[in-house]
Amino acid sequence: MNRIQGVLSIYFRDKWIWFLTPLIIISSALIPNLIISSFISYYISLAFILVSSSLVYMFVTGIVSVPQTFSFTISMQVRRKDYFLGTSFMAAMISAGLTLFSLILIILERRGSDRWGLQFVDGVNIPELFGILFVLFMLFFYIGFIISSAFQRYKAKGLLTVLTILILPPCLFMLSLVYEDGHGLYMWLTSISLAEISLWSIPLTAVCGFLSYRLLRRASV
Amino acid sequence: MSDIIELQRLTKSYGSVTAIRDLTLRLAPNKIYGLLGRNGAGKTTLLHMLTAQLFASSGEVKVLGEDPFENESVLRQMCFIKESQKYPETYRVMDVLKVASVLFPNWDGDYANMLVNDFELPLKRNIRKLSRGMLSALGVIVGLASRAPITIFDEPYLGLDAVARGIFYDRLLEDYEEHPRTIILSTHLIDEASKILEHVVLLEQGDVLINEDVDQLRERAFTVVGTTAKVEGFLMGKNVVHLEEFGGLLKATLVNSREAGDCRQQAQELELEVVPLSLQQLIVYLTNKKDERKVVESR
Numbered sequence A: 001m002n003r004i005q006g007v008l009s010i011y012f013r014d015k016w017i018w019f020l021t022p023l024i025i026i027s028s029a030l031i032p033n034l035i036i037s038s039f040i041s042y043y044i045s046l047a048f049i050l051v052s053s054s055l056v057y058m059f060v061t062g063i064v065s066v067p068q069t070f071s072f073t074i075s076m077q078v079r080r081k082d083y084f085l086g087t088s089f090m091a092a093m094i095s096a097g098l099t100l101f102s103l104i105l106i107i108l109e110r111r112g113s114d115r116w117g118l119q120f121v122d123g124v125n126i127p128e129l130f131g132i133l134f135v136l137f138m139l140f141f142y143i144g145f146i147i148s149s150a151f152q153r154y155k156a157k158g159l160l161t162v163l164t165i166l167i168l169p170p171c172l173f174m175l176s177l178v179y180e181d182g183h184g185l186y187m188w189l190t191s192i193s194l195a196e197i198s199l200w201s202i203p204l205t206a207v208c209g210f211l212s213y214r215l216l217r218r219a220s221v
Numbered sequence B: 001m002s003d004i005i006e007l008q009r010l011t012k013s014y015g016s017v018t019a020i021r022d023l024t025l026r027l028a029p030n031k032i033y034g035l036l037g038r039n040g041a042g043k044t045t046l047l048h049m050l051t052a053q054l055f056a057s058s059g060e061v062k063v064l065g066e067d068p069f070e071n072e073s074v075l076r077q078m079c080f081i082k083e084s085q086k087y088p089e090t091y092r093v094m095d096v097l098k099v100a101s102v103l104f105p106n107w108d109g110d111y112a113n114m115l116v117n118d119f120e121l122p123l124k125r126n127i128r129k130l131s132r133g134m135l136s137a138l139g140v141i142v143g144l145a146s147r148a149p150i151t152i153f154d155e156p157y158l159g160l161d162a163v164a165r166g167i168f169y170d171r172l173l174e175d176y177e178e179h180p181r182t183i184i185l186s187t188h189l190i191d192e193a194s195k196i197l198e199h200v201v202l203l204e205q206g207d208v209l210i211n212e213d214v215d216q217l218r219e220r221a222f223t224v225v226g227t228t229a230k231v232e233g234f235l236m237g238k239n240v241v242h243l244e245e246f247g248g249l250l251k252a253t254l255v256n257s258r259e260a261g262d263c264r265q266q267a268q269e270l271e272l273e274v275v276p277l278s279l280q281q282l283i284v285y286l287t288n289k290k291d292e293r294k295v296v297e298s299r
Helices: A003-012 A015-039 A046-075 A080-110 A126-179 A182-191 A194-217 B043-050 B093-103 B109-118 B132-146 B162-178 B214-220 B228-235 B263-269 B279-298
Strands: B005-014 B017-027 B032-037 B058-063 B078-082 B150-154 B182-186 B199-204 B207-213 B221-227 B240-246 B249-255 B273-275
Touching: A003 A015, A003 A046, A003 A080, A003 B093, A015 A046, A015 A080, A046 A080, A046 A126, A080 A126, A080 A194, A126 A182, A126 A194, B005 B043, B017 B043, B017 B199, B017 B207, B032 B043, B043 B058, B043 B078, B043 B150, B043 B182, B078 B132, B093 B109, B093 B132, B109 B132, B109 B162, B132 B150, B132 B162, B199 B214, B199 B279, B207 B214, B207 B279, B214 B221, B214 B279, B221 B228, B221 B263, B228 B249, B240 B279, B249 B279, B263 B273
Parallel strands: B032 B182, B032 B199, B078 B150, B150 B182
Antiparallel strands: B005 B017, B005 B058, B199 B207, B221 B249, B221 B273, B240 B249
16 A cells, blocks of 8 residues: 555544544634624624634644654654655645635625625635635645654754744844834735735745655654 | 675764664574663664664665665565554554554454454553553554564563563464564563574674574573582683682583583583573673673773
């Protein structure tokens, strides 16, 4: 049997991380908001809430998947390459599922609603939207994945290095907003469309994925 | 028959600590090997490198004639059961067995079920709720039912009671007879395991101290007891690993060199009592002897 399928079977049997946790997160984000919105005039998009909670879920899943499964998978004599490909395939399937679910909600909410959050997807057609959300979910997964891969490879030093690289640029950017021409930067930031963000995300996703693989390739268990 | 595992000048260092030092070793196929040594001798490190779970600082590892690192054709023929095995937290016993059935090409499901019954393992219990002994039993079941051509057990029976350990030895021997394969067993319970071992590799501070068939080793190592004068005369020019004096008697354990004649015969002719020596006792003497030598050298 193909070893990648073997890695997938490891994930399919771990229903908590990959199936029940996203259901719980989505339900806990949506159900209270649905209940509240049925009683009062509600102005935040439920799709927006769903997408943002799904991004957090993908990020956290990326972090927990390596400590949960890497050691076990390698101990079952699976190649590191197959582990990476199998895990990426699993993440892609979950991302596609979350994207579909988000799209259905966006389509439903778009009908006669102008809730806050929907303006981000104004003028974007459905296939484009699928691509945008899918790429964003994968990016967040790989950001989490590179953090845990660095820890697996270099322990605390790796974790500290990756976190510094991931946290420092946004912090400096925010600082520059305060001390430099803050208004201009803010205007530039808000002028970027969702499609542009996702286009920029594609190389970033590829880089995070590739670096995660390189880190895991030399990681011991 | 060509060697199934070849290690050439293998070294593994962690900073200033060298766990494996310039180790060269060849293992033949279809034998039960005992990898013995004291704590910190480098057994687990060596096994991790054999299975490409750890990287050597220098040297060469060849399994089935190839480098095992990222080598699917080699890795799928190996099964490494270690004492510190981690499992996904939400897994139950049945999940581990199911995954193993997918990943090991020679997996025997019926045999695994039989072993589950033998070890009385609850299939639906979460891994986190298993006792130490049950975890070990799970590892043993995966190792045996995998029927991998190279099966490695690193301290597989921590926490297992004597009955369960007996089941492990019995099942291993039965299955080995039906499906011969290379089995490497790293253990501290030398006396128990010595019944099933065919060949012993003794590691001491990252190097091979002994690499020999058990029967040959048993033949070469023995203890003689007699009056001090007689025993001392007999021991001249022989490799003595342990001496013990009590009253006017001297008890000496020696490892005869392969070239020397029949020392037992010689001892009997001198009317010395020849006492059989257990493998465990011999290993204790050999590893202690090296320590004693080091103390002397450092003085």
